[in-house]
Amino acid sequence: MKKRILVTGGAGFLGSNLCEKLLNLGHEVICLDNFFTGKKENILHLTDRPYFEVIRHDVTMPYFIEVDEIYNLACPASPIQYQFNAIKTIKTSVMGSINMLGLAKRIHAKILQASTSEVYGDPEVHPQKEDYWGHVNPIGFRSCYDEGKRCAESLFFSYHRQNNVKIKVLRIFNTYGPRMDQDDGRVISNFIVQALNNKDISIYGDGSQTRSFCYVDEMVEGMIRFMDSKDELTGPMNMGNPVEFTIHELAETVIRLTDSKSKLVFKPLPDDDPLQRQPDISMAKNELNWEPKITLEDGLLKTIEYFKSIINLGI
Ligand code: NAD
Numbered sequence: 001m002k003k004r005i006l007v008t009g010g011a012g013f014l015g016s017n018l019c020e021k022l023l024n025l026g027h028e029v030i031c032l033d034n035f036f037t038g039k040k041e042n043i044l045h046l047t048d049r050p051y052f053e054v055i056r057h058d059v060t061m062p063y064f065i066e067v068d069e070i071y072n073l074a075c076p077a078s079p080i081q082y083q084f085n086a087i088k089t090i091k092t093s094v095m096g097s098i099n100m101l102g103l104a105k106r107i108h109a110k111i112l113q114a115s116t117s118e119v120y121g122d123p124e125v126h127p128q129k130e131d132y133w134g135h136v137n138p139i140g141f142r143s144c145y146d147e148g149k150r151c152a153e154s155l156f157f158s159y160h161r162q163n164n165v166k167i168k169v170l171r172i173f174n175t176y177g178p179r180m181d182q183d184d185g186r187v188i189s190n191f192i193v194q195a196l197n198n199k200d201i202s203i204y205g206d207g208s209q210t211r212s213f214c215y216v217d218e219m220v221e222g223m224i225r226f227m228d229s230k231d232e233l234t235g236p237m238n239m240g241n242p243v244e245f246t247i248h249e250l251a252e253t254v255i256r257l258t259d260s261k262s263k264l265v266f267k268p269l270p271d272d273d274p275l276q277r278q279p280d281i282s283m284a285k286n287e288l289n290w291e292p293k294i295t296l297e298d299g300l301l302k303t304i305e306y307f308k309s310i311i312n313l314g315i
């Protein structure tokens, strides 16, 4: 059935990949974005499609539209970008959620929140399961993002309990792939761009901290499966690739795959940088039959091709 779907943050990395997939499935898609970290280039190739609309709007302000589903992705996601204006980041998560939940309540739409593994902070249990409450510094530099997203989760469950809003709370773990912003400071984009330019690879700390990386196509597929699942399945649900790598291993792999002459340089570890992170995805496996299959090497090769193409275009 053709649905009308609102994607906030639709011009960003994940949002633009999601908009494209939803259009390909035959839906009508409205992409709402204030272009803080998103780019027109991410969605230019979609703008001549008749069932695609773009709206410049900030989610901290109310917005009204009639849709069947809302994917609420608006929020800067990279540490550099979300710390650039910490107050605005909190407002985007909290007021953005209030506005979108209010809309969902009024028009009886289903709403999915792009929450994050950051709600677990620097976790004391490993791997992280959905019933772990987290270990977050409430006043640290990352707290504008972590606590904003935690408050958003609280709002989602309150609207669900009090107003019967149909919610889906998805805790996304590190995701990468084409249309990542090359300047947003995230580890995969940094390492690939540095390697392609034969510049030093910047490892923060000694590189022993771990992350697990999910390729974007698989994340988008999981998001849609979750949205389409039975109403009782509210989450919170982890989604990500459970295969864990150290940042040092990632750097070596990127150098090898790009055939780069780059050297590793070690820089100070940012405050509150989580030491390890790995999702327990048994809920997504059992409930959605979802599990990542694309290996880090295969996903990196596709992402390297993308960065080569935009570096050549000078974007
Ligand atoms: P991104 O920065 O590429 O995309 C975010 C989008 O939201 C951008 O297009 C930006 O312009 C828009 N935006 C920001 N503030 C806004 C506002 N006030 N009003 C309207 N639009 C606004 O980041 P992404 O990686 O695509 O992340 C998308 C969502 O997924 C975010 O909510 C993020 O927290 C979440 N997430 C992403 C990851 C990841 O690894 N990529 C991991 C966990 C959670």
Ligand code: UDP
Pocket: 078, 079, 174, 185, 186, 187, 188, 190, 191, 202, 203, 204, 205, 209, 211, 247, 269, 270, 273, 274
């Ligand atoms: N990182 C790094 N070099 C970089 C960028 C990031 O070593 O140029 C590290 C960072 O300190 C963190 C990990 O890579 O331990 C992942 O960082 P990212 O900003 O991509 O995401 P997050 O910390 O939110 O998982």
